Amino acid sequence: MPVTSALQAHSTLDQPIVHLMIVVLVIMSAILVLVTTLVIVASIRFRQRAGMPEPEQNFGNPKLEMTWTIVPFLLLVSIFVLTVITMAHSDPSKTTAAGDDLSPDLVVSGHQFWWEVQYPQAGFTTANEIHIPAGRRMLVRLIGADVIHDFWVPELSRKMDMIPGSPNEIWLLADHPGTYLGTCAEFCGDEHAWMRIRVIAQTSQEFEQWEQSQEQTPPPPTTPQAKHGEQLFRSMSCANCHAVSGVSSGRVGPDLTHLASRETLAAGRLGNNPVNLEAWIHDPSNFKPGSYMPNASLKPEDLSAMVAYLETLR
Numbered sequence: 001m002p003v004t005s006a007l008q009a010h011s012t013l014d015q016p017i018v019h020l021m022i023v024v025l026v027i028m029s030a031i032l033v034l035v036t037t038l039v040i041v042a043s044i045r046f047r048q049r050a051g052m053p054e055p056e057q058n059f060g061n062p063k064l065e066m067t068w069t070i071v072p073f074l075l076l077v078s079i080f081v082l083t084v085i086t087m088a089h090s091d092p093s094k095t096t097a098a099g100d101d102l103s104p105d106l107v108v109s110g111h112q113f114w115w116e117v118q119y120p121q122a123g124f125t126t127a128n129e130i131h132i133p134a135g136r137r138m139l140v141r142l143i144g145a146d147v148i149h150d151f152w153v154p155e156l157s158r159k160m161d162m163i164p165g166s167p168n169e170i171w172l173l174a175d176h177p178g179t180y181l182g183t184c185a186e187f188c189g190d191e192h193a194w195m196r197i198r199v200i201a202q203t204s205q206e207f208e209q210w211e212q213s214q215e216q217t218p219p220p221p222t223t224p225q226a227k228h229g230e231q232l233f234r235s236m237s238c239a240n241c242h243a244v245s246g247v248s249s250g251r252v253g254p255d256l257t258h259l260a261s262r263e264t265l266a267a268g269r270l271g272n273n274p275v276n277l278e279a280w281i282h283d284p285s286n287f288k289p290g291s292y293m294p295n296a297s298l299k300p301e302d303l304s305a306m307v308a309y310l311e312t313l314r
């Protein structure tokens with residue numbers, strides 16, 4: 001399981017954000033230590049003792065008041081300037097020199113509680129896992145499909161809200177191949193905490209291979225069990241909500257065309273293997289109680305057939 005640290009940048013776009021965060025953290029820690037020390041010292045040294053007279057009362061101290069106005073003001077101005085510089089480095093202009101808008105490499109839509117991932121140039125859709133070529137800057141269009149979500153992969157780029165009706169765009173870049181974890185960073189409902197995303201950065205050769213495999217329609221199932229599973233998938237409600245290239249075109253839930261090639265199920269909730277897949281289909285609410293996938297109530301042999309079919313979707 002890869003670990004994530006918001007203090008570790010794996011992208012030249014993220015490096016300035018991490019630097020800024022460290023600077024701000026140091027300033028805030030210094031203020032915390034200063035204020036706490038003053039409070040503790042004052043409450044011990046100037047505490048009331050038996051027989052002490054009423055202390056001298058002072059009203060107003062222009063010097064002190066100027067200091068505690070000007071010092072925070074200067075600190076805030078410096079942080080503001082550093083932030084503006086950081087924004088320019090971490091989020092360069094999304095237009096070409098000629099001023100044209102670039103077309104996005106990726107369109108990511110936030111749904112309650114999963115991510116739809118489209119590759120408009122190659123023309124396919126997947127879910128919850130974004131593959132990118134390492135070292136190449138990808139322009140990502142972010143869409144809120146129902147409520148406001150927020151796309152955040154801390155090691156690779158800035159975070160950005162996904163607002164229904166008002167798409168945003170960010171750059172996504174990983175300097176080196178690897179798996180980078182992210183999450184929805186805007187509370188969006190019951191299963192917000194299980195709305196994880198992973199970015200899988202690959203060498204450009206691996207990425208192209210992956211892209212080619214995703215463009216293909218998976219071959220029809222061959223075993224009787226998997227064939228039975230496909231029939232169930234078509235005849236049950238599954239097909240209304242899920243797309244499988246050549247079989248169905250539902251868009252309510254994740255595209256399942258290459259489900260078996262993914263690492264996780266249900267936006268990072270479960271590792272992707274036949275046992276977990278069966279458990280998920282049997283009772284999604286056991287794993288994500290607020291999820292919009294209903295319980296299928298399949299007989300055990302039908303459930304096994306469904307899993308056998310879904311496992312052919314590579």
Ligand SMILES: [Cu+2]
Pocket residue numbers: 148149150184185186187188189192195
């Ligand atoms: Cu969310």
